[in-house]
Amino acid sequence: MSSAVAGARIGVITFPGTLDDVDAARAVRFTGAEAVALWHADDDLQGVDAVIVPGGFSYGDYLRAGAISAHATVMRAVIDAAAKGLPVLGICNGFQILTEAGLLPGVVMRNSGLKFKCRDQWLRVENTDTVWTSRYQAGSEILVPLKNAEGRYVAHADTLAELEGEGRVLFRYIGESPRQGNPNGSLNDIAGICSADGRIAALMPHPEHAIDPLTGPTDDGLGMFFSIIDSLLKV
Amino acid sequence: MARVEVVVVIKSEILDPQGKAILGALGRTGHPGFAQVRQGKHFDLEVDDSVTDAELEEIASTLLANPVIEEWQIRRLPDAAPSA
Amino acid sequence: MARVEVVVVIKSEILDPQGKAILGALGRTGHPGFAQVRQGKHFDLEVDDSVTDAELEEIASTLLANPVIEEWQIRRLPDAAPSA
């Protein structure tokens, strides 16, 4: 582990009801970087180099998934910092929170099948030019866990066109249904998207659960965590 | 065709976790004027004129609501525009 | 204290899988008279008299509903009895 890597600090936010913060922090540490715990009620991002909004059921997913957390004190700080270029990654509930907070367009709604779905899901990495995906080769296909009840990405037609046109669809569900393919009715099979500059990104599946074949289906998720470290080291 | 609205709410003596969470959020975001929030479901039905009140009552009590923990109210709406 | 009802519905152009599932169940259970079902949310709020319409509108548009996909309607209720 180089000391430069050891110097990278990535914040992981915990809201009441956040579940996968331990996993996100573990994935960050796996790269040799430091995981910094951030608390929903604080407005201090502690000078971190990037922020992960992890998965779970913050505030029980009550009202709409992510709706209540989007109003948390820490999110105001995240929104400000993101405007200045701080890389932000939302995973699952984090995706829902980022759309509710207006950091990414569209919304994530109840699965078309209405049920919670947990399975290992094949994705294609559609854009490898972002700070969160640069470690993947163009067209890479990865297998990571998917687990949610509200994962259907929905946006207006013009928003969708813009996302597609600008290469902002980051991950797409692939494979043959019913055991693979689009698991939830997401428009355009979208599993993840990013901002125009690629620094704010989010996806429904869980790369942080795929860092070690002992506890996940693969270690395909590690690429995202190494990507962000690469970009931080380049600066 | 007639329009019918069914409102389903959790019985008042039963915990409504969603309402509780929303009330908490209102407090944290600087809206102290809210004393209680209860969340229920709202159904907008488009029904054939042949559908009777009894049939509406039956589907409300068996399909739309769970009588063990919820209560409901059925209202036939004036034909016109959608509710929102 | 005043009572306020907020109804939030999914915009008509957006898929409502819950409504669709209920419509399917109605068909299967011998209720052919139903042409459409849309499921929305219903909020019962108990608010201080100091809460203005503007504050209610703000809360509905920022918290209770997501304007990207939903529409809402706010109604102040006559004091009296609970809605069901």
Added chain:
Amino acid sequence: MVQPYRELGLKDDEYVAIREILGRRPTDAELAMYSVMWSEHCSYKSSKVHLAYFGKTTTPEMRSKMLAGIGENAGVVDIGDGWAVTFKVESHNHPSYVEPYQGAATGVGGIVRDILAMGARPVAVMDQLRFGPADAADTARVVPGIVSGVGGYGNSLGLPNIGGEVFFDASFAGNPLVNAGCIGVLRSADMHTAHASGAGNKVILYGSRTGLDGIGGVSVLASDTFSDDGNAGAGSNSRRKLPSVQVGDPFAEKVLIECTLEIFAANLVVGIQDLGGAGLSCATSELAAAGDGGMHIWLDQVPLRATGMSPAEILSSESQERMCAVVTPDKVEAFLQVCKKWEVQADVIGEVTDTQRLIITFNDEVVVDVPPRTVAHDGPVYNRPIQRPEFQDALQANTPDSLKRPETLEELRDTVFAMISSPNLCSRAWVTDQYDRYVRGNTVLAQPSDSGLIRVSDDSHLGVSMATDCNSRFTMLDPYHGAQLALAEAYRNVVTGGATPKAVTDCLNFGSPEDPGVMWQLSEAIHGLADGCAVLGIPVTGGNVSLYNQTGGTAILPSPVIGVLGVIDDVRRRTITGIGQEAGETLILLGE
């Protein structure tokens, strides 16, 4: 005026016994308290004499790794390296029939709080489900609700589901079985037990507010009180029959877990108890009975969700997501601060005393004044009649020899297809796909493995494994060997994953104890299990008994669900289930 003790489930002689203990007529609140605590579910009055056999068959050697055993909220086993594991399976059968989603959800919530109360972090859940025939109309109501209830609660709580069972049989049509298990891990030095010691220590109730949910039976007291005197403080005279269901709030429970673990870590409690069935009645009497003195509770300090609740209602409420802690006065402030951080309601509701009595007051009026042990431990014990059913011989004589066997390849093919597509043998993915098995990132084995396996912590390779099994049909044929078969199957399933079995828990689901045939099944199963454990050299560390599982006069198939806990010192050496992972594998059959 006659008190409605029968409506509350007390027998005539039990009511007389209460009057003798108190030397007077019990108050409504006392009656409510005794009636729930002396119920079959809380007092084990029909099974106690049989459960004692576990004690007789457990040798000191088997006991050597047990830090807590039968009698505690859950058994605790030392697994080395300074780690301990606590595990248990509980039933939530009847509530899940009445309201499938919430019944199953609150079943998961209850077992998780049991584990939490031992000072452990809950790390995994399991569920054992038994339903009526897959094609019965009511099964279509019950199954989706129960499965999504288990998932909805467990998933939101952030506990991986690492295994379970699904079984269909006609006997469960009016009485599905919903058993839920939980595993927790802790540093062995950090174990907590439920007791209230040290006069002057404070009793803190924290978690959700107390409401009218799950009060059910006690409503008879409310209406009764009113015809008596109008002002007993219990809301409106026309209070309708209160629902006996509880609604779970998994979000509140997740917060409660993190809050409680922070409280443990800061060493802020003397004793702690979860509030499950029987609510405050149970928590206060059990804490006081396990302590060394008495306790005083000010019921008006309990934060309520409904207005005008009577003392009996407050004591009986089964509102979920609550815990009760005993805290020394100097730590109360710190305790409340942790709760504040997590936005968890917390209130000092009482104090440990040296009076040897549990005294509960409401608006300065004494509503309960009892010796706590008489409520919590010294309830009635029944030696119920036992009789091997007459049909047992005929049942056993009806062997499969009379069944036609497949003779042609075609018939064999059809038989195999019929079997693998039958509800009891087909894939369980329709269930397990609805459960999160990944959360917390320590799941080494889950579906489709024969046992679940969890890494104890990130900085260790130590793992704990668990499998639960029960063959209800076999147990019907021969309850003694049926229980042993379940034990052996769970034991093998743990071994199959690579772990070494260390301890056993059980959830004994049977029909009515008033039926001598059912009592025979229960007694046989307990003896079979205990004898089997003695042979295998692993102790039963705890369990749960659920009786009165029947529809009308017909009992369910006897269903002793047996859970075996195993330990593996390096999870990287686990064995993955399944054949055909790689070409050229050799298939070897072990055993006869």
